[in-house]
Amino acid sequence: MSILVIADHNNQTLNGATLNVVAAAQKIGGDITVLVAGSGAQAVADAAAKIAGVSKVLLADNAAYANQLAENVAALVADLAKGYKYVLAASTTTGKNILPRVAALLDVSMISDIIAVESANTFKRPIYAGNAIATVQSDEAIIVGTVRGTAFDPVAAEGGSAVVEAVAEVKDAGISKFVSEEIVKLDRPELTAARIVVSGGRGVGSGENYHKVLDPLADKLGAAQGASRAAVDAGFVPNDFQVGQTGKIVAPDLYMAIGISGAIQHLAGMKDSKVIVAINKDEEAPINSVADYWLVGDLNTVVPELVSKL
Numbered sequence: 331m332s333i334l335v336i337a338d339h340n341n342q343t344l345n346g347a348t349l350n351v352v353a354a355a356q357k358i359g360g361d362i363t364v365l366v367a368g369s370g371a372q373a374v375a376d377a378a379a380k381i382a383g384v385s386k387v388l389l390a391d392n393a394a395y396a397n398q399l400a401e402n403v404a405a406l407v408a409d410l411a412k413g414y415k416y417v418l419a420a421s422t423t424t425g426k427n428i429l430p431r432v433a434a435l436l437d438v439s440m441i442s443d444i445i446a447v448e449s450a451n452t453f454k455r456p457i458y459a460g461n462a463i464a465t466v467q468s469d470e471a472i473i474v475g476t477v478r479g480t481a482f483d484p485v486a487a488e489g490g491s492a493v494v495e496a497v498a499e500v501k502d503a504g505i506s507k508f509v510s511e512e513i514v515k516l517d518r519p520e521l522t523a524a525r526i527v528v529s530g531g532r533g534v535g536s537g538e539n540y541h542k543v544l545d546p547l548a549d550k551l552g553a554a555q556g557a558s559r560a561a562v563d564a565g566f567v568p569n570d571f572q573v574g575q576t577g578k579i580v581a582p583d584l585y586m587a588i589g590i591s592g593a594i595q596h597l598a599g600m601k602d603s604k605v606i607v608a609i610n611k612d613e614e615a616p617i618n619s620v621a622d623y624w625l626v627g628d629l630n631t632v633v634p635e636l637v638s639k640l
């Protein structure tokens with residue numbers, strides 16, 4: 331069986347999420363090819379060639395793929411996919427933008443957010459914000475799926491020696507163009523890759539208080555910062571801090587939920603964290619259903635106290 335994995339990257343570095351997708355591909359079993367579609371992306375292809383378990387890397391290097399415009403990349407992937415049984419990508423913004431289009435172009439259904447591989451054509455995926463797990467069997471000729479990275483331990487980034495082949499074909503749909511992007515520069519670890527996440531909710535009260543109370547804790551722990559949707563909607567912190575069903579899915583070693591009630595949509599994004607600490611003044615808050623450690627108190631006093639003891 332042959333598997334095409336779409337690399338997630340920024341033309342310079344390979345996103346670690348690709349290693350989780352390769353891990354899922356290994357669970358399926360078969361020959362794994364990684365496609366790097368980008369511009370000036372030779373370094374990414376070289377990195378992909380070193381991934382343990384990858385047998386071939388396809389490098390489609392053209393200005394048409396510079397910004398991962400889904401219309402262009404999907405057309406390329408759909409064309410290449412005809413030689414494969416599986417097409418997999420990470421459940422990242424890029425993967426979720428490209429793969430549904432690929433499935434539509436191939437006229438097959440797709441499986442989103444794979445969290446387990448049961449057999450060659452049977453997969454598990456969360457539904458209802460993770461409150462139920464569906465087991466899905468696909469009889470499609472080509473199985474197209476996004477993989478939730480937090481559900482698969484990454485394969486080693488080094489150890490492989492795949493060949494890199496150039497793809498000459500260029501697909502430029504000519505129907506969209508890249509205008510600009512604004513990337514928030516952070517001194518802290520990236521939310522989805524961090525080992526420790528300190529998140530704040532509506533309970534922190536304001537953006538000013540979010541930073542006053544939570545920054546010292548995140549600094550002490552070397553943590554990334556996250557937030558509930560209520561905190562983001564209230565403008566305390568930017569959108570890309572949001573953890574949950576409509577935000578980022580994280581599974582760090584330690585997740586601290588501070589002033590967050592624990593709505594199911596928030597839990598959907600963090601309940602797979604290894605250790606969950608909740609700080610909340612309400613001992614009935616639903617976050618206690620997933621918390622390993624549970625501190626009842628006013629965050630404005632207990633967090634500074636905690637920081638002073640770390």
Ligand SMILES: Cc1cc2nc3c(=O)[nH]c(=O)nc-3n(C[C@H](O)[C@H](O)[C@H](O)COP(=O)(O)OP(=O)(O)OC[C@H]3O[C@@H](n4cnc5c(N)ncnc54)[C@H](O)[C@@H]3O)c2cc1C
Pocket residue numbers: 530531532533534557558559560561572573574575576577578588589590591592593594595596599609610611612615627628629630
């Ligand atoms: C379709 C849909 C998608 C959604 N997606 C997401 C998502 O991706 N992520 C997400 O987070 N939400 C999401 N939501 C919103 C979600 O339902 C909740 O509204 C939201 O998570 C609540 O945020 P919160 O816990 O910060 O606020 P609240 O529910 O208001 O909780 C605030 C908590 O802070 C505590 N608190 C207050 N003051 C203090 C204090 N001084 N000290 C200690 N504790 C204090 C309170 O006891 C309370 O438990 C979604 C909703 C819908 C309908």
